[in-house]
Every structure is written in structure tokens, then in C-alpha cells.
Amino acid sequence: MHIHELNPxxxxxxxxxxxxxMIVGFxxxxxxxxxxxxxxxxxxxETKSDDSCFYLWQLVGFIEKxxxxxxxxxxxxxxxxxQGHIPGAENLSAQNLAREESIARLEELKNKNTTVVLYGDDQLQANGPVMLFRQVGFDNVKALVGGYQYYKQHKDDLLATQNDSTLMQEIARYNYAEMAAPTNGAAINKVSQKKTVEVTRRKKTAAVAGGC
Amino acid sequence: MCPLIPNGIISSGWDFVIAIILGMAFGFILEASGFSSARNIVGVFYGYNFVVLRVFFTALIVAMVGLLYFDYFGWLDLSKIFILPTYLTPMIIGGVVMGVGFIMGGFCPGTSFTAVAIGKIDGIVFTIGLYFGIFIFSEAFPLFGDFYTSGDLGNVTITDATGIPASWVAMGFTVVALAAFWGTMFVEKRVRKNMTEYKF
Amino acid sequence: MDRNYIYLTILMLVLAIGTLLVNNEPKLKQIEPQQLLLEMVQPTRYVTTDQIAKMIIHGDPSLELVDVRSADEFEQFALPRSVNIPLDSLINSSSLGYFGIPGTKVVFVSNDDIAADQAWVLTKRLGFKGTYVMRGGLNCWMETIINPQEPSEGSPNTAYETYAFRKGAQQYFTGAKAEVAEGSKVKVEVQRRKKTSAVAGGC
Incomplete structure (x- = not known):
């Protein structure tokens, strides 16, 4: 019998x-x-799909209101x-995207079934935020392919961009192997074949541990 | 938020301060539970006193269930806590060695220090033996060093090894522990009836 | 028999059953979306082709190039010391071992930079640190390193310095025999992450 056992x-x-x-936790x-x-x-x-892309020529109706x-x-x-933006665009700078007001705005637009198009200077700038918003359920968010720079080049004739092949992303524009071939006429340097990649499996470490 | 040190809330310079505070708390609980008496401890093996089992199982299931809730509340990130690596065979052998020492000596390493703290002679003798054992182990380590690190399974948990979700493991363990509490209480009663030389 | 023990037993049982209801933790560890959003608006993840060229030439051991193009494209041409992890097999457990090794910089490479950036977002979502994106991708690599354009007259001095470096790099990657032979035989040692355990605990 311990003293604490006497405490009624x-x-x-x-x-x-x-x-x-538990209450504090909840x-x-x-x-x-x-x-x-x-x-x-x-x-x-989704990275392979085209769903998150919004093309410049689709904007024609938007700009004409x-x-x-x-x-x-x-x-x-x-x-x-x-200094310059696509007519009709609202400014929502990337730093403010994570704010509650911005999220609320997106939520509102999603409920109205409105397509939200984000663009940055180039497509890359909008890529991350668009991916994230789509991953958290805003599947109405899209990225403007090419970004503002591309718009600037083609703003006089947006419809013409419909058939623009330079817009295609992730296409090798050069024959890499040929271009990077040694200039002295030796065989093409095929790095991938000569390379030995030593793959070791990730190990769970053995640390020194104490006992009781 | 937690664990505090890996998340940088407390710098790792406080390691030893925290270790000392935890050690004091641990020693206090051991002493308060009566673990400074060898009779209480070895009672588990003879069946007349299961307080060791009850204290450790209580601590274990409260901590286990508590951690799961803390993880859920967002107070603690369970994936960041340290998990002792498992060496299967060496651990079984080590457990057997420790159990034998437990019965013969009447203390486990932690409780022997609480016994020293309250001035028990058997505790002091045990502790001297403990350090002697540590010395022999260290000197002879090259002989069985390979075995010591064999069968490394890494920092695995039961959930990693079997795929059973952590909450089910906790649930099962709690049921087993609670059943053990009540089971051992009956065993205790029956054994104590026939004992005359020891007062409870 | 103490009635208190009955209450405590019931309490513990209720709590344990409660864990079954509350803990449905996800299998993969992910960082919070808001955190991810804050990190992705920083341009710090971009590295230029010049920086990569410099690191390869200097043999920087902390550099780990991950090529996210398809295996076919990788077979035809790849940067030296790069590893091929096509985007669709990015989150296989065998691929994830390449990321998050302390002290290494994983740089994603693709034809342009969109696919590389997608790989960055996906790995970042899983909480991996030390990942980067090669700005402009291999197309830009061809334009700047393999086939550098001479700056027009009146360009600032730095443009000429960059050009001089790129010319040298072009020699390194395409030209001189010795360097090619040496470069191609470099054994790529790929480090994979280990589960760290800094502190060891006892009971």
C-alpha cells in the first residue's frame, strides 16, 4: 500500500x-x-495531361469582354x-497566393464554375501554383501557356498562335546527340552507355543505443 | 510542434539538461513504485508481486495511446521520433541474459540506482557488479562484435514490419496489457495465500 | 478488488478504441499545401545552365542530375553524371531513394523546364529538401553551353565573360579528346538517402 493509494x-x-x-487537443x-x-x-x-493548359487563342473572347x-x-x-499586363487581368501576386482572401476568392470562383487562368512572366512561373491548386481540388485553375512574354510577342494576332509549333513545351528543339558530338570526328559521346551507376539501397541506420 | 529538438524549438545543446530532468523523473517513479526493493521486483518471477509488470505496462499503453492522439492533434510528428534499430537474434539473446541477471540480482540497471540512492547495500553491490560487467563486455567486445550487429532490421516498427496500422497495434496491445493486469491480480492472490515469510 | 481499477481499465479501453477512429494517417508523408505554396513562389529553386556546367566541370560531388525525360530520350543524349527517372516513375519507392540525401543537390533536367518544375513540385510535396530545377532545360543547354552565341558589340563586360566561360565549357563537353575520354569513364556514384537517426534513446 502506497501513500498515493490513500488519496480518494x-x-x-x-x-x-x-x-x-483530449478536449484541449480537439x-x-x-x-x-x-x-x-x-x-x-x-x-x-496529370503532368502528362493537357487539362491544366490554357492557350492564348482561347483568350480572344476574354479580352473582347x-x-x-x-x-x-x-x-x-x-x-x-x-508596367504592362494582359487587358482585363487582375493582379494577384504569387506572394499573396497563400493568403486566406486569395483562397476564399478562388473558392468563390470555383463555385461559380469559372475558369481561373494564372499567368506569370513565363509559363514556368505559373506552373507551380497551378499544379498546387489543382492538387488541392481547384480543378478550374489553369496556366496560360507561354506566359506574358509569349503574349507580348503575339498580342496583335492571338488567333494565329493556334498553329504555332514553337509553343510546344517539352519537345527537344535540337538533335542533342548530334549537336554535342565531339568536333574532332570521334564517335558520339554516349554517356548513358558507358556510365556505371552504382545503386545502393537506402539503409536504415544502425545507431548506438542505450538500454534501461 | 513536437518533437522539440528535431524541429529546432529547443537547441540540441539542452540535450543533457533534459536528460538529467528525465532521469530524475524516471528515478522518482521507480522509487515511488517500490522498485528500489529487490523483493518487489523479483516478485514477478515468483508470482507474488506483479507491480513491475503493471507499472511498466501502464506507462507503455498510456504513452502509446497518448502519442497517437498527440499525432492526430498535430502536437507531435510521429514520423520524426527516433526508433531504436532492431537486431533480432542479438536482442533475444540479450533479453535472456538480462532476465537471468534480473532474477539473480533482483534489480534491473535503472532500479539498482534507485536502490543505491536510498542506501541499500544489495543495490550498491549490484551496481559494482554492473560496472564490472560493462568493463568485461567492452574488453571482450571484439569477440562477439559481429554477432552484436547481426540481423539488423533497421529502425522498424511493428507497423513497418507487418503493415498493421499503428492504431490497431495500440488497441491490441492495450487489450493484452489490461487483460494481464487482471490476470496477474488473481495469480498474486493465490500465491500470496501460501506465503508466510514475507509481509505485504 | 478495487473499484478504481475498473474505472481506469474502462478509461484506457475507451481511449484505445478512440485511436481507431481518429488515426487514419496517410501513407506518404507530405508537407502542408500552404507551406508548399510559400516555397514555390520563391525563385531559389532555379539554377542556370552555366552553374550546372561549372559544377560538372569542377566535378562537384554534391551535384546529382536527375533527368526526367523518357528512357528513350535519355538513351540518345544525356548530361554527364545524370540519372534517368522518367516523370511517371518519379514516386516509385526505388526512385525516391535518390532524393533528400543530406549534402546533395538534386537538379531536375528536362527538355524545357516545365517537366523539371513539375518533378520539383511533386518531390517537394513529399517533403524532400535540396531539389532544384535547371532553368531552360536541355534546349537552353544546347543554346548556351554547346552552341554559345557571341554577344553583340557593346554588350557589358559580363556578357563577354560568360561567353568566354561558355566557349570553354563547349570545349569540355564536345571538344578535346582527353577530356571526353576521361569524362565518360567517370564512375558515377549515386548516393541514396539513409534514414537518419541523430539521437539514440534508451528506456
């Missing part, structure tokens, strides 16, 4: 402490602003936006 309140104390911890649990709705596998598969179900966001910063 001991069970009640334990019970109260446990319940209090109360302090915060719902994250964004949660992934697309699992990794679908996200990887006929197309109400598209909203264009310029994710460059405010200063650059002021």
Missing part, C-alpha cells in the same frame, strides 16, 4: 486530466486552409503588373 480522488484526478487533454486542432485532394499518383499522371466565365490572374508582382 486519485481516479477522478486521472480521469479529469485525461479528458482535459479544440486546438486547426483545420488546414488547404488539403490535398489529389493523391500522388493522379498528380503524377465576351467571355464571362474566365478570370485571368497575373501572378507577377504589383510593380511589373503596372
Amino acid at each position: 480522488w486519485r481516479t477522478l484526478i486521472v480521469l479529469t486530466v485525461f479528458v482535459a487533454i 479544440v486546438t486542432m486547426r483545420e488546414p486552409l488547404l488539403t490535398y485532394e489529389m493523391d500522388m499518383k493522379t498528380s503524377v499522371a 465576351e467571355n464571362a466565365d474566365v478570370v485571368l490572374f497575373d501572378i507577377r508582382d504589383n510593380f511589373v503588373f503596372g
Whole structure:
């Protein structure tokens, strides 16, 4: 028999402490602003699809204010936006994308079935945010292919870009192997064949550990 | 938020301070549970006192279930905590050696220090033996060093090894532990009836 | 028999059953979307072809080039010391071992930079640190390193310096015999991440 066993309140104390911890835990649990709705596998598969792309020629209706179900966001910063932007675009700089107001705005647009197009200076700038928004469930978000630079080059004739082959991304524009071939006429340097890649499996480390 | 040190909330310079505080708390609980008495401890093996089993199982299931809840509440990131690497055969052999020492000496390493702290002679003798054993082990280590590190499974958990979700493991373990509490209480009662030389 | 023990037993059982309801943790560890968004608006992940060329020439051991093009394209041409992980097999457990090794810089390479950036986003979502994107991809590599354009007259001095470096790099990657032979026989040692355990605990 220990002294603490004489405390008539001991069970009640334990019970109260446990319940209090649970209540504090559930109360302090915060719902994250964004949660992934697309699992990794679908996200990887999506990189091959065309769904997240919005082409310049599709913008024609928007710029002429006929197309109400598209909203264009310029994710460059405010200063650059002021120097020139696609007509009708709103400025929502990338730094502010994670803000609650921005998310709420996107949520609202999603409920209205509006297509949201993000563009940056080049396509790369919008690529990350668009991927993320699609992964967290905003499947109405798209990236403007080519970005602002491409728009600037073609703003006089947007429809002509429909058949522009230079727009194609992720295509080798050169014959790499030929171009990088040794100039002295030796065989093409096929790095991949001569290379020995030593693959060791990731190990779980053995650390020195103490006992009791 | 937690674990505090890997997340950089507490710098690793505080390691030893935290270790000392934890050590004191651990020693206090051992002593408060009566583990500084060799009779209480070896009672598990003779069946008259299962307080060791009850204290450790209680600590274990409370911590286990608590960690799962903390992970859920977002207070602790379970994937960041350290998991002791498993060496299957060496650990079984080591467990047997430790169990034998446990019955013969009446202490486990931790409790022998609480016994020293309250001035028990058997605890002091045990501790001297403990350091002697550590010395022999260290000197003879090259003889069985290979065996010592054999069968490395890495930092695995039961969930990693079997694929059973952590909450089911915790649930199963809690049921087993609680069943053990009640089971051992009956064993204790029956054994104690026939004992005359030891007062409880 | 103590009635308190009955209460405590019931409490513990209820809590344990509760874990079954609350803990449905995801299999892959991911970072929070908001965190990911904040990290991706930083341009720090981009490295230029010049920087990559310099690192390859200097034999920087911390550099790990990951080519996300298809295996066919990789077979035809690839940067020295690069590893092929096509985008669709990016999250296989065998591929993930290449990322997140402390002290290495994983640089994603593709034809342009979109696919590489996609690989960056996907690996970042899984929480890997130290990943980068080669800006402009292999097309840009061809334009700048393999076939550098001489700067027009009146360009700033730095443009000429860059050009001089690129000319040298062009020699290294295409020209001189000795360098090619040497470069191609370099044994690529690919490090893979180990599960770290800095502190060891006891009971």
C-alpha cells in the first residue's frame, strides 16, 4: 500500500486530466486552409495531361469582354503588373497566393464554375501554383501557356498562335546527340552507355543505443 | 510542434539538461513504485508481486495511446521520433541474459540506482557488479562484435514490419496489457495465500 | 478488488478504441499545401545552365542530375553524371531513394523546364529538401553551353565573360579528346538517402 493509494480522488484526478487533454487537443486542432485532394499518383499522371493548359487563342473572347466565365490572374508582382499586363487581368501576386482572401476568392470562383487562368512572366512561373491548386481540388485553375512574354510577342494576332509549333513545351528543339558530338570526328559521346551507376539501397541506420 | 529538438524549438545543446530532468523523473517513479526493493521486483518471477509488470505496462499503453492522439492533434510528428534499430537474434539473446541477471540480482540497471540512492547495500553491490560487467563486455567486445550487429532490421516498427496500422497495434496491445493486469491480480492472490515469510 | 481499477481499465479501453477512429494517417508523408505554396513562389529553386556546367566541370560531388525525360530520350543524349527517372516513375519507392540525401543537390533536367518544375513540385510535396530545377532545360543547354552565341558589340563586360566561360565549357563537353575520354569513364556514384537517426534513446 502506497501513500498515493490513500488519496480518494486519485481516479477522478486521472480521469479529469485525461479528458482535459483530449478536449484541449480537439479544440486546438486547426483545420488546414488547404488539403490535398489529389493523391500522388493522379498528380503524377496529370503532368502528362493537357487539362491544366490554357492557350492564348482561347483568350480572344476574354479580352473582347465576351467571355464571362474566365478570370485571368497575373501572378507577377504589383510593380511589373503596372508596367504592362494582359487587358482585363487582375493582379494577384504569387506572394499573396497563400493568403486566406486569395483562397476564399478562388473558392468563390470555383463555385461559380469559372475558369481561373494564372499567368506569370513565363509559363514556368505559373506552373507551380497551378499544379498546387489543382492538387488541392481547384480543378478550374489553369496556366496560360507561354506566359506574358509569349503574349507580348503575339498580342496583335492571338488567333494565329493556334498553329504555332514553337509553343510546344517539352519537345527537344535540337538533335542533342548530334549537336554535342565531339568536333574532332570521334564517335558520339554516349554517356548513358558507358556510365556505371552504382545503386545502393537506402539503409536504415544502425545507431548506438542505450538500454534501461 | 513536437518533437522539440528535431524541429529546432529547443537547441540540441539542452540535450543533457533534459536528460538529467528525465532521469530524475524516471528515478522518482521507480522509487515511488517500490522498485528500489529487490523483493518487489523479483516478485514477478515468483508470482507474488506483479507491480513491475503493471507499472511498466501502464506507462507503455498510456504513452502509446497518448502519442497517437498527440499525432492526430498535430502536437507531435510521429514520423520524426527516433526508433531504436532492431537486431533480432542479438536482442533475444540479450533479453535472456538480462532476465537471468534480473532474477539473480533482483534489480534491473535503472532500479539498482534507485536502490543505491536510498542506501541499500544489495543495490550498491549490484551496481559494482554492473560496472564490472560493462568493463568485461567492452574488453571482450571484439569477440562477439559481429554477432552484436547481426540481423539488423533497421529502425522498424511493428507497423513497418507487418503493415498493421499503428492504431490497431495500440488497441491490441492495450487489450493484452489490461487483460494481464487482471490476470496477474488473481495469480498474486493465490500465491500470496501460501506465503508466510514475507509481509505485504 | 478495487473499484478504481475498473474505472481506469474502462478509461484506457475507451481511449484505445478512440485511436481507431481518429488515426487514419496517410501513407506518404507530405508537407502542408500552404507551406508548399510559400516555397514555390520563391525563385531559389532555379539554377542556370552555366552553374550546372561549372559544377560538372569542377566535378562537384554534391551535384546529382536527375533527368526526367523518357528512357528513350535519355538513351540518345544525356548530361554527364545524370540519372534517368522518367516523370511517371518519379514516386516509385526505388526512385525516391535518390532524393533528400543530406549534402546533395538534386537538379531536375528536362527538355524545357516545365517537366523539371513539375518533378520539383511533386518531390517537394513529399517533403524532400535540396531539389532544384535547371532553368531552360536541355534546349537552353544546347543554346548556351554547346552552341554559345557571341554577344553583340557593346554588350557589358559580363556578357563577354560568360561567353568566354561558355566557349570553354563547349570545349569540355564536345571538344578535346582527353577530356571526353576521361569524362565518360567517370564512375558515377549515386548516393541514396539513409534514414537518419541523430539521437539514440534508451528506456
